[in-house]
Amino acid sequence: MLMKGYPTSYLLELYVRLLRRYGDPGWWPGDTPFEIAVGAVLTQNTSWSNVEKAVKVLKERDLLGPRALLSCPDEVLSDIIHPTGYHNQKTAYLKNLSSWTIELAGGDIEHLSHRDPWEIRTLLLDVKGIGEETADSILCYSMDMPVLVIDAYTRRFLSRLSPRYWDALSGKGKINYTTLQGHLMERLRGDPGFYNRLHALIVLLCKEHCLSAPICKECPLIDICAVGSGGYLSENGK
Numbered sequence: 001m002l003m004k005g006y007p008t009s010y011l012l013e014l015y016v017r018l019l020r021r022y023g024d025p026g027w028w029p030g031d032t033p034f035e036i037a038v039g040a041v042l043t044q045n046t047s048w049s050n051v052e053k054a055v056k057v058l059k060e061r062d063l064l065g066p067r068a069l070l071s072c073p074d075e076v077l078s079d080i081i082h083p084t085g086y087h088n089q090k091t092a093y094l095k096n097l098s099s100w101t102i103e104l105a106g107g108d109i110e111h112l113s114h115r116d117p118w119e120i121r122t123l124l125l126d127v128k129g130i131g132e133e134t135a136d137s138i139l140c141y142s143m144d145m146p147v148l149v150i151d152a153y154t155r156r157f158l159s160r161l162s163p164r165y166w167d168a169l170s171g172k173g174k175i176n177y178t179t180l181q182g183h184l185m186e187r188l189r190g191d192p193g194f195y196n197r198l199h200a201l202i203v204l205l206c207k208e209h210c211l212s213a214p215i216c217k218e219c220p221l222i223d224i225c226a227v228g229s230g231g232y233l234s235e236n237g238k
């Protein structure tokens, strides 16, 4: 039995409108799966522009491989990734990720692509420095697996779109990561490309319109959003 919350038809309408507005975002930028995984760690608590600066230097110094990263002295690596913040912690996290990649995949993340995503997710979550959002970003964008990333943007956007559906799903409490991810993936079944685009489109919308202080004018969802339409949503969510 499906859980309470957002109807599939409503969620699909959001997806179609966002795709029409932004097209396929073609995420995630990176030349190799390992580079994408490194970016997923570095982007914790910082903007993507800071990650780009660090990745550019890592690439110039030929450090974007697990063995190269592991052999790089901590102080050198920490200095390179300084723009991303928490650089000492992230140095350790990148080395943990590198060891994991070598031990589990012989140094090549692509060797894991045939494995079960949820099994790999469990193993990733055992790596210190990799939480649910980072693990799912690696699964979705680095390993091309059918997993939807949940982040603060997803929560903000969904709770504004329909407090009614949000409250029905949460029971007016907090919705944990697993519950929200399970709900959305149950209602929206798709291939890796679909989940890749869906998360990317939500991020694009939240950076252009659904900011901390929303700019609802010209938002493609204004007429099906409770906040954008002044609080009114009919029974079918429109």
Ligand code: SF4
Binding pocket: 157, 160, 161, 209, 210, 211, 214, 215, 216, 219, 220, 221, 222, 225, 226, 227, 228, 229
């Ligand atoms: S209409 Fe406003 S609150 Fe609703 S999704 Fe768009 S920007 Fe966010």
